[in-house]
Amino acid sequence: MDNDIVLTADQEEQIRQCGAVGFTPDQVAIVFGFEPWQVHQQFDEKKGCIYQAYMQGRLQSELNIRQAVLKSAYNGSTPAQQQIEEYYRVADAFISE
Numbered sequence: 001m002d003n004d005i006v007l008t009a010d011q012e013e014q015i016r017q018c019g020a021v022g023f024t025p026d027q028v029a030i031v032f033g034f035e036p037w038q039v040h041q042q043f044d045e046k047k048g049c050i051y052q053a054y055m056q057g058r059l060q061s062e063l064n065i066r067q068a069v070l071k072s073a074y075n076g077s078t079p080a081q082q083q084i085e086e087y088y089r090v091a092d093a094f095i096s097e
Helices: 009-020 025-032 036-045 049-074 078-095
Strands: none
Touching: 009 025, 009 049, 025 036, 025 049, 036 049, 049 078
């Protein structure tokens, strides 16, 4: 199966936005008129322009959310402090593998 997709800069940005709001790969395929297998192949292989743009958007969104949680934790929110501690536990487990 050939999966040579080339995105315009506008499509790349729109796919980043899809990642930021948590669209599924099928939803991305529908919005952009790609064959679902093309999008799924990139996600399965964890490479390709669609996958990269999507993950950039998703991870940037997650970063923004975690920064907001961290700010709340600094301001004394116990649930936010617990959430940050969980983020650290997960990161520590990954780092120590």
